[in-house]
Amino acid sequence: MIHLYGRAFIDGALRDDVLVSIDDQVIVDVARTTHVPVTAERIGGILVPGFVDVHVHGGDGADFMDAHEEATSRILGFHAQHGTTALAATTLSASRGDLQNAVETIARVSGDNPGAAEIVGIHLEGPFINATRAGAQDRASIRIADIHELAALITEAPRLRWIVTVAPEMEGARGLIEHFKDRVLFSIGHTSADHATAVAAIDWGACHFTHLYNAMTPLHHRDPGVVGAALTAVDATAELIADGVHVHPAAMRIAVQAMPHRIALVSDAMRACGLSDGTYTLYDYEVTVADGAARLTDGTLAGSVLTMGGAVKNMIELAGLPLETVIPLATEVPARIAAVADRKGKIERRYDADVVALNERFEVERVWARGHEVGIV
Numbered sequence: 001m002i003h004l005y006g007r008a009f010i011d012g013a014l015r016d017d018v019l020v021s022i023d024d025q026v027i028v029d030v031a032r033t034t035h036v037p038v039t040a041e042r043i044g045g046i047l048v049p050g051f052v053d054v055h056v057h058g059g060d061g062a063d064f065m066d067a068h069e070e071a072t073s074r075i076l077g078f079h080a081q082h083g084t085t086a087l088a089a090t091t092l093s094a095s096r097g098d099l100q101n102a103v104e105t106i107a108r109v110s111g112d113n114p115g116a117a118e119i120v121g122i123h124l125e126g127p128f129i130n131a132t133r134a135g136a137q138d139r140a141s142i143r144i145a146d147i148h149e150l151a152a153l154i155t156e157a158p159r160l161r162w163i164v165t166v167a168p169e170m171e172g173a174r175g176l177i178e179h180f181k182d183r184v185l186f187s188i189g190h191t192s193a194d195h196a197t198a199v200a201a202i203d204w205g206a207c208h209f210t211h212l213y214n215a216m217t218p219l220h221h222r223d224p225g226v227v228g229a230a231l232t233a234v235d236a237t238a239e240l241i242a243d244g245v246h247v248h249p250a251a252m253r254i255a256v257q258a259m260p261h262r263i264a265l266v267s268d269a270m271r272a273c274g275l276s277d278g279t280y281t282l283y284d285y286e287v288t289v290a291d292g293a294a295r296l297t298d299g300t301l302a303g304s305v306l307t308m309g310g311a312v313k314n315m316i317e318l319a320g321l322p323l324e325t326v327i328p329l330a331t332e333v334p335a336r337i338a339a340v341a342d343r344k345g346k347i348e349r350r351y352d353a354d355v356v357a358l359n360e361r362f363e364v365e366r367v368w369a370r371g372h373e374v375g376i377v
Contacts, residue, residue: 001028002371004355005036006043009327010347020047022353025114025370030349043357045365048327049347050085050354051308052334054163055123055211055239055266057090057282059273059307064089065283067101072109076116078274079267080374082307083364085354086118086335086344088163090268092283093126093134093141096149100156107157115372118352121161121338124153125210128176129190130167133215136302137190138283145172147179154183161339165210167191168201181205185337187239190215191226198229202236208337209238211268212255213247214301231258237337239266240329242314243306245293249318256321256329264334265311265326270294270303309356309364316362323362 001023008018010030019040021029036042057063060078062071072089079087089106091099103122110119126137128145145166154162162184166173169192177186181204188201189210194217209216209230217225224231230238240263242252256263267273272280272289280287280294287294287302294302306314308330315326328345335345343352353371356364367374 001039003037003040004043004047005040006045006047008047008347009049009324013324014046018047020347020355022368022371025353027347027349027351027353030347045357045359046323047347048356048358049331049345050356050367050369051083051312051330052338052340052344053079053084053087053267053308054121054264054334054337055090055125056084056087056269057092057303058271059269061271061275063271063282064106065091065094065098065102067098067105069105069109072105073113073116076109076113076119079269079307080115080117080367080369081376083309083356083367084117084307085367085369086120086338086340088121088123088161088338089119090123090125093129093137094283095141099124099127099153103153103156107160110157110160115369115374117369119160120340120344121163122157123163123165125165126190128164128166128170128173130170130192132192133167133190135190135215136282136285136287136296136300138285145170145176147176150176150180150184161185163187163208163337165189166206167193168204168206169193169197173201174204177201177204177206188216188226192217193226195224195226195228198226202229202233207236209236211241211246211266212238213251214241231255237262237264237333239264241266241268241304241306242311242319243292243304244314244318246301246304252315252319253321256319256325261328261333263329264337265308265315265329267306267308267311268304269306273305273307313362
């Protein structure tokens with residue numbers, strides 16, 4: 001039995017004198033008390049739920065597209081050190097064979113990995129997107145939405161949450177969404193759709209937006225675009241890359257204020273995350289990392305070197321939002337998106353023992369992933 005005692009984010013607020021009791025990878029009790037067991041460890045910072053990242057490609061030199069178990073495990077261990085205790089392993093537009101290999105590997109490694117981030121979903125960021133908004137994705141691998149191809153991939157990991165980024169204006173997108181809408185969370189992204197098409201896609205069954213503002217038609221007061229559709233949707237959620245590079249801090253704040261309880265922070269981290277500046281690869285592309293940004297040779301952003309811990313800190317310090325507003329963006333909202341809100345995203349009885357201790361500078365200081373403390377390098 002592990003007892004952690006101190007200030008904690010529970011029931012939507014920061015509360016003092018909280019005792020969190022953990023046994024066998026599960027939180028067995030959460031209580032406010034001044035009667036502290038002698039075995040309890042007093043935590044000097046703030047206890048918050050483990051972060052859930054629904055869009056992450058890699059880190060520590062590895063990428064999920066490497067389709068290698070060692071690389072996949074390295075990503076899970078690395079991001080756990082930065083507070084991510086659950087994630088959706090994210091792929092890119094690639095050949096059928098490369099996507100199949102990546103998904104098969106992700107499925108194999110998605111079992112029990114105590115002390116590391118748990119794979120709770122697979123996010124296909126392509127290949128059913130618009131080449132004109134491809135960003136750093138391989139245009140040669142972008143193709144018409146294919147029900148049979150997606151069905152074959154889902155078969156490899158039927159128990160995981162499936163998130164699929166699609167451009168709704170492209171051929172076959174509507175049929176794909178309507179066919180799988182009860183099985184797949186469709187995300188509008190890498191798209192040149194107008195506002196009306198994005199709204200229509202929500203009617204077809206899409207309910208999420210991939211990295212809001214990036215690789216989509218922008219908001220204009222006479223042409224609201226995909227961004228306008230996201231901001232005014234009733235239930236749809238949206239990702240936000242809060243590295244201060246992809247999105248201006250003011251736009252980060254606007255998104256959260258316009259979409260309460262609907263913004264999920266994501267890292268969109270690529271393999272260079274956690275490493276020094278230099279040249280790396282993203283699928284078949286060469287990427288240069290410098291000054292906190294990953295870019296292709298033409299300057300196009302190519303994922304990020306952000307961690308979820310960094311995203312939380314940036315939302316507080318750059319966007320100027322209170323911790324109580326920010327924590328659900330990294331926990332409860334993405335847990336809903338990943339369909340694990342019944343066991344992750346909160347410090348609550350019977351939930352997985354995924355807990356992060358933040359210091360006074362809002363930095364990740366300690367992490368417990370399903371009750372196992374993660375060694376912080």
